[in-house]
Amino acid sequence: MRKLFIFIFRIRAFLIFLLLEGFSLYLLYRNNSYHSAAFYQSSNYYVGRVLELQSQVSDYFRLTEVNQTLAQENAQLRAQLTQLYERQLDDSMGLAKDSLFVPADSLAADSLGPALYTYRPARVTSNSVRGLNNHLALNIGSDAGVQPGMGVLTANGVVGRVKAVSKHYATVTSLLHSQTLISVRLKRNRSLGSIRWDTEDPETASLHYIPLSEKVYKGDSVLTSGAGGIYPPGILVGRVISVRKELDKSFYTIKVRLSVDFEKLSYVYVVENKRKKEVDSLFIKSGITEENE
Numbered sequence: 001m002r003k004l005f006i007f008i009f010r011i012r013a014f015l016i017f018l019l020l021e022g023f024s025l026y027l028l029y030r031n032n033s034y035h036s037a038a039f040y041q042s043s044n045y046y047v048g049r050v051l052e053l054q055s056q057v058s059d060y061f062r063l064t065e066v067n068q069t070l071a072q073e074n075a076q077l078r079a080q081l082t083q084l085y086e087r088q089l090d091d092s093m094g095l096a097k098d099s100l101f102v103p104a105d106s107l108a109a110d111s112l113g114p115a116l117y118t119y120r121p122a123r124v125t126s127n128s129v130r131g132l133n134n135h136l137a138l139n140i141g142s143d144a145g146v147q148p149g150m151g152v153l154t155a156n157g158v159v160g161r162v163k164a165v166s167k168h169y170a171t172v173t174s175l176l177h178s179q180t181l182i183s184v185r186l187k188r189n190r191s192l193g194s195i196r197w198d199t200e201d202p203e204t205a206s207l208h209y210i211p212l213s214e215k216v217y218k219g220d221s222v223l224t225s226g227a228g229g230i231y232p233p234g235i236l237v238g239r240v241i242s243v244r245k246e247l248d249k250s251f252y253t254i255k256v257r258l259s260v261d262f263e264k265l266s267y268v269y270v271v272e273n274k275r276k277k278e279v280d281s282l283f284i285k286s287g288i289t290e291e292n293e
Contacts, residue, residue, distance in 0.1 A: 157259035183227035
């Protein structure tokens with residue numbers, strides 16, 4: 001404290017100068033209308049800038065909450081679009097309508113009917129793309145209703161399948177895995193095949209079992225078939241980028257550019273088929289082994 005008083009005493013002249021300078025400015029702006037208007041205009045500008053900066057800082061620290069809210073809203077919009085897609089499919093075949101997606105916290109039932117699939121937004125906490133067998137980790141687990149075997153999607157397409165869960169986390173077998181096999185169909189002619197990642201390129205995969213009798217063109221869309229009940233039908237997997245005929249094969253050699261950028265994954269949806277257990281139970285009773293995901 002004594003040192004503080006000594007310091008103030010040493011700069012007493014400077015402090016008196018600041019005090020007098022401030023009092024002089026006060027008298028100037030108080031008694032002069034032009035300077036007063038200029039002062040208030042300038043002060044309003046700087047106050048506005050400070051408040052704007054404060055708002056930006058506050059918004060930055062709320063980004064996580066905002067992203068979670070947007071993920072929920074996007075999930076609801078995607079649900080409605082996919083329900084309408086499934087409804088159109090059923091109408092084209094003259095079947096009873098059955099909705100495809102609804103949010104996990106299910107809103108009131110609407111005219112689209114009962115839900116067959118539910119989904120839960122999740123954030124990717126880790127991700128590998130350079131190995132032979134790649135995996136992801138998500139920030140939701142059994143507490144959120146996630147179970148092994150559920151499909152994982154993004155707004156752009158298929159990501160993989162849940163492998164294991166803990167109370168708050170889940171691991172996912174990526175589509176970029178040597179053992180992943182996904183049942184798909186071509187959108188244009190509905191030909192069935194399977195996607196396997198055997199290209200060692202995180203942007204591409206191979207489409208197998210499309211017979212030479214079918215017409216396949218560069219740019220054709222590859223969609224999930226819905227077989228196995230893990231992924232809803234009609235979800236984009238990728239687009240054909242090359243088609244070749246092999247002399248000693250009865251199927252095309254097709255390369256597909258995947259619709260999901262696995263190096264930039266942030267938010268995904270874990271999808272649950274409410275009737276998956278019933279279908280699996282029937283397969284077991286029938287002695288049928290489902291190979292494709």
